[in-house]
Amino acid sequence: MKPLTLSDLHTRQAWPLNQKIDHTVGAIEAFVNYCKEHGRAPYASFSGGLNSTVLLDLARRYVDPNMPGVFCSTGNEYPEIVRFVRHTKNVTIIRPTMTPREVMARYGFPLVSKEQAHAMRDIQTSKSEKLRNYRLYGDGIRTCGILARRWRYLITEPYMTSEKCYELLKKRPFAKYNRSTQSLPMVGTMAGESKRREMTYINRGGCNIFSDDPTKTHSAPLSIWTNTDCWDYIHRFDVPYCSIYDVPGIDRTGCVFCGFGAHLGGGRFRVLYSLHPKLYQMAMNYTSNGYTLRYALRRMGVQLPDEQPELF
Incomplete structure (x- = not known):
């Protein structure tokens, strides 16, 4: 065929x-x-x-x-x-x-994308120096699964990043x-x-x-x-x-805490804050190594809805 x-x-x-x-x-x-x-x-x-x-x-x-x-x-x-x-x-x-809450406390936050979070987890936790080097620099032939330069700051962050x-x-x-x-x-x-x-x-x-x-x-x-x-x-x-699909700004559903794609606008969190502020606060307070998801999203440059200045 x-x-x-x-x-x-x-x-x-x-x-x-x-x-x-x-x-x-x-x-x-x-x-x-x-x-x-x-x-x-x-x-x-x-x-x-x-x-x-x-x-x-x-x-x-x-x-x-x-x-x-x-x-x-x-x-x-x-x-x-x-x-x-x-x-x-x-x-x-x-x-x-x-x-x-338990998953993120043990393995870290889902940030950027599934592929980039996987690369970041390997860099942070792998015992294989070969795998770590590939995730950072590639092998001169393949480029799939390499941590992008934009997200290399995550290597030295105090919290973990993961797709787990x-x-x-x-x-x-x-x-x-x-x-x-x-x-x-x-x-x-x-x-x-x-x-x-x-x-x-x-x-x-x-x-x-x-x-x-x-x-x-x-x-x-x-x-x-x-x-x-x-x-x-x-x-x-x-x-x-x-x-939920009748709410302006909703075109896809999923896990309300997910940070995948949040750097592209953070619309998921604006909708969540508007509809369910208690659920929003719960998600923002998930922690990894004592640091909150709120902190990690701020470090990504995400403008969170409850931190935006009021317009007069």
Whole structure:
């Protein structure tokens, strides 16, 4: 089969909604059939966000009306998200073994991006001098995973920086659930959300990748969709969605404390402060080595909403 290219992805992203629905339903059906053949139970990973709402509706509308959803409650979702999830039928709620406060106290703050935080964690904690040198200087050939010069100040900061929150608060709970229930998830990620996801889609050869080892199987049926497609689908079929999306400034949800991308404007924290000031203060007071997330965000140059001067 001819390998996929970036041009192929862009062509598919330009398809009309009806064609994307057909394509996605086919991907879901193929995933469900794979699960049946391997004695696994399929489900939709349900965050309560826009993408996963569309994915769960597609699966129930066209493939299996009883398709279950699974939501991981980390304790740092918008309250609106939690309420929406609780009012969605047939959704199992799982939880991590650590709280966000404990994760950041032990491993550090999620700052800049997942890739840069990972590089920073290796520099701060790795016992391998070779790995540390690569994260700092590269090897003369590759550039992936090198700490950018802009963020080198983090090396001497008194707090830790890490991407471990995702693994401990989301990835591990789902892995435990999958093992204990012999289940496999579909996820609502879209290739257009980042360059990394574009390349993942291309390298995997499409929405699904199947393996003789079910743990290596991956299904992302919405890969070729866009945010506009999701809204068009929701409006066309009058699909209920979380009320948080009706708040100006909200186009994506997620962990309310997350510092990934905060240097690009910090809009997440402005919205959180406006809607849920107590939750905002709780997040700002998370600590690493005795230093608060508030302190770390200030050092990044983020203008926090409760520290902005009043305009007269």
